[in-house]
């Protein structure tokens with residue numbers, strides 16, 4: 555079975571130097587070996603490692619691996635791999651060399667090491683607090699802050715703004731920065747004719763043989779962290795849906811405070827077609843929002859909605875003609891950005907706090923179900939069909 559899966563998933567896998575020793579997997583939430591709340595810095599460091607622009611080299615990756623294992627599992631207690639198992643033996647040696655270093659010290663050392671690496675390979679999408687018309691970000695994610703509005707724009711129009719793993723990480727950082735900057739409201743939008751075509755299905759192709767489960771686990775943790783950021787985002791968060799939206803870009807809308815859509819936009823969650831299941835807390839929010847019958851039509855049967863239908867179901871706040879969409883929406887947003895920021899935050903908080911715990915639990919459950927789905931034949935075949943251009947939605 556494992557071999558068969560490896561064959562499926564490895565179509566485009568190329569063993570790059572970065573992949574020879576994979577970065578420590580983010581096993582915090584999944585394995586439950588570490589308490590989330592106590593380890594924020596550590597978790598952030600684990601996320602930042604994935605964002606390093608430059609390959610830090612195998613020696614550094616071994617150090618990171620060893621500290622990660624020590625911090626999460628304690629001293630090395632697994633059998634030494636055989637001499638011919640070179641990579642695993644090198645990893646084992648690095649971990650074992652840490653002896654009885656306490657978990658807390660390993661955690662701190664890990665955070666320090668990542669900080670030193672990050673300063674020379676700074677993350678791209680952070681907006682400095684107080685920046686006016688500051689523009690940063692990678693090519694695929696453009697973050698600007700102007701007139702009290704931080705705008706996070708998906709910028710991969712040739713790929714319909716499909717979200718790569720790098721973009722998930724950048725959006726997390728952009729949201730964290732926006733939650734602390736001096737803007738009043740935050741906007742997510744897309745560049746080009748699409749708002750977003752959802753998860754980039756090639757996110758699943760760089761899995762190395764023998765490491766499928768680890769890779770799937772790390773994608774699951776990334777997804778969970780990503781959705782957590784939307785649940786916890788403290789300021790008004792507005793989606794400016796400039797065109798069709800697919801998959802996760804639709805489900806997440808339930809966590810926004812306002813959703814403005816062009817009449818060209820459509821809303822499509824083809825999870826069953828893809829052998830997958832709902833995420834973004836939609837399994838909980840959609841039935842509450844539009845009633846179970848309508849929610850199931852979208853989430854189980856993949857019915858694509860027009861903007862008008864999505865508005866009637868409560869998923870969209872207001873629909874605008876495409877010809878005046880940008881002007882009308884941005885005029886509205888500029889006015890909202892001048893409202894007293896603290897009052898808006900407090901109002902959001904009081905509404906969100908009623909549900910926050912539940913939303914985090916739903917997120918965790920959805921991700922855990924998805925993790926199994928990603929290893930299913932149904933999902934593997936659907937993704938392979940898309941990537942080999944045999945299928946489209």
Ligand SMILES: CCCCCC/C=C/C(=O)SCCNC(=O)CCNC(=O)[C@H](O)C(C)(C)COP(=O)(O)OP(=O)(O)OC[C@H]1O[C@@H](n2cnc3c(N)ncnc32)[C@H](O)[C@@H]1OP(=O)(O)O
Nearest residue numbers: 712713714716751752753754755756776777801802946947
């Ligand atoms: C850490 C995260 C974990 C995952 C979380 C779970 C998330 C789930 C989802 O989001 S499920 C939804 C996934 N999305 C899709 O299945 C959409 C797939 N795309 C399509 O069906 C079509 O491309 C389309 C209907 C969106 C647009 O069709 P069309 O107008 O005919 O354009 P093209 O198909 O020619 O697309 C142009 C170009 O973009 C590439 N592309 C589009 N969407 C994706 C995508 N989601 N992933 C990867 N690539 C995508 C498409 O292949 C074309 O590329 P090319 O020009 O051929 O190189």
